[in-house]
Amino acid sequence: MDRRVYGVETEFGLIHHPETGRGLPPDELARYLFRPVVEFGRSSNIFIPNGSRLYLDVGSHPEYATAECDDLIDLIASDRAGERIMHDLAQWTEERIRDDGFNGQVYVLKNNVDSAGNSYGSHENYLIPRTTHFRRLSGILLPFLVTRQIIAGAGRVVPADQENEAHFAFSQRADHMWEGISSATTRSRPIINTRDEPHADAAAHRRLHVIVGDSNMSSTTSLLRYGATDLVLRMIEAGVPIGDYELENPIAAIRAISHDITGRTTVRLRSGQELTAAQIQRGLLERVTRFVTEQGSHHRHVETILELWARTLEAVETGNHGLIDQDIDWAIKKRLVQQVAARHGLELSHPRLAQIDMSYHDVNPQRGLFHLLLTRGLATDVLSEERITRAMTSPPPTRAAVRGEFLSTARAYGAECTVDWVHHKLIDRPLEAVMVKDPFAAQDERVEALLDRLGDRGAQLRELSGDERSQRGVTVALTEKYAFTGEAAPPEPPLI
Amino acid sequence: MSAQPQKQPHRPGGDQTPESADSGQVKGNPQASERVEELDSLLDEIDTVLEANAEEFVKGFVQKGGQ
Numbered sequence: 001m002d003r004r005v006y007g008v009e010t011e012f013g014l015i016h017h018p019e020t021g022r023g024l025p026p027d028e029l030a031r032y033l034f035r036p037v038v039e040f041g042r043s044s045n046i047f048i049p050n051g052s053r054l055y056l057d058v059g060s061h062p063e064y065a066t067a068e069c070d071d072l073i074d075l076i077a078s079d080r081a082g083e084r085i086m087h088d089l090a091q092w093t094e095e096r097i098r099d100d101g102f103n104g105q106v107y108v109l110k111n112n113v114d115s116a117g118n119s120y121g122s123h124e125n126y127l128i129p130r131t132t133h134f135r136r137l138s139g140i141l142l143p144f145l146v147t148r149q150i151i152a153g154a155g156r157v158v159p160a161d162q163e164n165e166a167h168f169a170f171s172q173r174a175d176h177m178w179e180g181i182s183s184a185t186t187r188s189r190p191i192i193n194t195r196d197e198p199h200a201d202a203a204a205h206r207r208l209h210v211i212v213g214d215s216n217m218s219s220t221t222s223l224l225r226y227g228a229t230d231l232v233l234r235m236i237e238a239g240v241p242i243g244d245y246e247l248e249n250p251i252a253a254i255r256a257i258s259h260d261i262t263g264r265t266t267v268r269l270r271s272g273q274e275l276t277a278a279q280i281q282r283g284l285l286e287r288v289t290r291f292v293t294e295q296g297s298h299h300r301h302v303e304t305i306l307e308l309w310a311r312t313l314e315a316v317e318t319g320n321h322g323l324i325d326q327d328i329d330w331a332i333k334k335r336l337v338q339q340v341a342a343r344h345g346l347e348l349s350h351p352r353l354a355q356i357d358m359s360y361h362d363v364n365p366q367r368g369l370f371h372l373l374l375t376r377g378l379a380t381d382v383l384s385e386e387r388i389t390r391a392m393t394s395p396p397p398t399r400a401a402v403r404g405e406f407l408s409t410a411r412a413y414g415a416e417c418t419v420d421w422v423h424h425k426l427i428d429r430p431l432e433a434v435m436v437k438d439p440f441a442a443q444d445e446r447v448e449a450l451l452d453r454l455g456d457r458g459a460q461l462r463e464l465s466g467d468e469r470s471q472r473g474v475t476v477a478l479t480e481k482y483a484f485t486g487e488a489a490p491p492e493p494p495l496i
Numbered sequence: 497m498s499a500q501p502q503k504q505p506h507r508p509g510g511d512q513t514p515e516s517a518d519s520g521q522v523k524g525n526p527q528a529s530e531r532v533e534e535l536d537s538l539l540d541e542i543d544t545v546l547e548a549n550a551e552e553f554v555k556g557f558v559q560k561g562g563q
Contacts, residue, residue: 013559017547026559060560105547109557116558343539351551358557359546367545376538 001237002298004230005068005127005200005398005439006075010215011061011120012086012363013111016097018104024097029106030060032093033086036474047419049408049481050393051400052078054085061120062086062108067400068199068421068439072230072301074396076222077383081391081477083110083363088475090364110215111154111361112172115354119176122215123193124226126208126233127200127439137208137236138181138192143245143269144232144284145191145212146254147277149174150263151312152225154214155330157337157348157357158259166349167259168337170330172214174258180250191250199421201437208233212254217361217370219382220327224312227305231288234298242287245280246270261334263316278316285309326380329370333360336369392477393469397442406447408481412461413454426450460486 014030016023023029034044037054041047045055051067064082069075086108094106113119128137153170160166179190193209200207210229216222235242246269247253253267257277266274285306292302308327315323315331325335337353346352362368365375373379395404399421406424410417416427424447425433432453434446451457461482473479547553 013557015557015559017553017556023556107557114557114559115554118559120559339535340539340542351554352546354554355546355550356542358554369542369545372538372541372545376534378538 001127001129001234003070003440004233005070005125006072006226006230007066007068007125008075008079008226009063009065009121009123009125010079010082010110011057011063011122013107013109013114013120013361014060014062014090015107015109016102016104017107018102023104024102027060029093029097030056030062032096033062033089033106033108035096036089036092036478040473040478047403047407048477049395049404049479050078050081050391050477051395051398051404052082054082057120062089067395067403068398069396069400070398070440071396072223072226072299073382073387074391075226076219077387077391078396079222080219080383080388083108084388084392085475085477086110087363087365088477092474108363109358109361110217110363111358112215113156113176119173121173121211122213124210124213124229126210126229127198127205128208128233129237130202130204130206132206132237137233139244139246140236140242141232142180142191142250143247143280144229145210146247146250146267147257147280148212148225148228149214149254149258149330150277150316151228151281151309151328152213152216152221153258153330154216154221154361155333155357157353159354160349164259166347168261168334168348169258170261171254171258173212174254177212177251177254191254200439205439214329215361216329217368218327218329218332218379220308220380221329223301223382224305224308224328227301228288228309231292231302231305232284235288235291238291238295240287240291243283244269244271245275245283262319278313281309281313282317285313326378332370332373332379333357336360336373389466389476392475393466393479393481399436399439399441401442402436402444402447404481406451409451409454409457409461411480412482412484414484415454424450426453429453455486460484 014026016029034056037046038044047053053065055063057063066075066078069078090106090108112121149171154172156169156172158167158169177191181190181192181194191212193211195209196206198205198207213225216225248268248270256265256267263276263278266276268274289306297303312324312328315321321331321334325331337356340356341353356369360369365371374381395401403419407419410426418425422435422437423433432450434450436444462485463481464483469479470476
């Protein structure tokens with residue numbers, strides 16, 4: 001597909017750390033965190049004006065699902081907007097719990113594992129044509145995803161256990177994958193989930209749901225992660241021969257690769273061949289590069305993605321991680337961990353380094369360690385501040401724009417409504433509910449007509465400026481787009 | 497959706513051409529000590545933002561499983 005719809009769902013870790021004693025339990029803290037959400041949308045599971053979804057998931061994880069995006073930078077900006085929203089909510093929560101007599105700090109971490117070994121995810125969605133042969137897709141995609149951690153992993157300080165010393169691994173999620181492909185998510189986490197809810201025309205599309213990825217802090221790493229995956233999908237869809245990298249045991253392979261930061265570990269293919277993760281990635285990158293040379297770039301970031309991909313593989317192959325220690329999360333984090341360890345003379349098993357690992361993922365821009373590096377120019381970025389702020393309130397130009405406009409307009413008129421990825425319904429006009437099955441459609445005449453029933457929008461609604469909105473609400477993402485300036489309905493004529 | 501901000505990942509220090517990167521290596525020493533100072537300052541800042549009791553912080557970070 002030349003144009004593809006992408007989305008990513010991020011589950012966040014949440015903790016309260018008081019000055020002394022125990023913090024609030026996660027579920028109670030999550031209820032505090034989501035009070036402004038419930039106040040805005042009367043539920044803890046809502047779509048918001050930027051087209052994204054904000055909700056409390058199983059286990060009281062705050063979760064943010066980006067709107068459907070058809071551009072990688074839009075996707076990454078929407079994801080970062082989600083981090084900002086969580087940060088705003090956390091700041092608010094810190095004040096509220098103080099009013100209620102609890103001191104200390106509230107942390108929202110965009111990572112994937114806690115200190116007790118619980119894991120929570122970063123789920124990617126890619127729209128693919130229904131015609132894509134699923135067996136061929138998984139045969140190619142699975143070895144790509146198993147080895148993708150060396151180019152897009154978030155890195156992890158793995159504590160010592162009975163068998164192994166503390167060490168640095170490529171991935172947060174690798175140890176928590178139990179199956180290659182299946183329809184379950186909680187019971188037995190598969191790398192590719194086959195749950196087929198396309199949120200689109202099911203005859204034309206399916207939604208590929210990938211749950212193996214680590215949550216990324218670096219937008220540069222995110223660009224490589226989503227961009228490389230899209231390129232591999234594109235080759236699969238085009239039906240070009242790609243070579244056979246099918247793994248004998250994908251789950252054993254994903255773990256073995258993660259735990260050897262030297263990249264020398266080999267994994268066995270079904271053909272009997274033994275290859276390193278970098279060799280498999282190299283093979284796929286060469287094929288992708290040839291494909292792009294023949295077919296041309298289908299978007300403006302392709303060249304950047306290919307350069308980053310090649311440089312990251314070189315860093316793994318040569319052991320010169322300095323080539324990417326401002327661009328790729330695991331390498332950025334590894335350098336930081338080593339610097340802190342060297343300064344204080346710490347072994348990798350020291351809790352301070354586990355703390356560094358977790359704090360790297362803190363979404364607070366003044367406290368999170370990735371953000372400190374970014375501010376100091378020690379990490380690269382593909383987003384501007386303006387772009388992130390815009391993504392907090394403005395949907396990308398896809399079906400998300402229809403949803404955002406529908407929500408904001410109905411709210412301005414005080415008309416109750418419900419929406420999901422596909423449906424748009426005014427509670428008072430249930431028979432006129434509109435389904436928008438095309439996720440690329442940034443406009444829909446039927447939805448426009450439905451909104452026209454509410455009144456003369458041009459005359460009655462005034463769009464609030466960014467400044468006005470930032471003065472209101474706990475987070476700008478939970479503010480009204482429009483102010484109703486129309487005349488109130490004329491008063492009943494007096495009875496004579 | 498008019499202006500697309502930075503699309504290319506940018507390195508700090510701005511738009512280094514290969515030549516300026518090369519000439520940078522000639523006067524290595526002042527830069528090296530600058531880097532050491534920068535690193536010290538970063539690590540100092542990290543010490544101030546992190547909770548002092550690392551072990552308590554790490555142990556206290558327990559969630560329920562997700563998805």
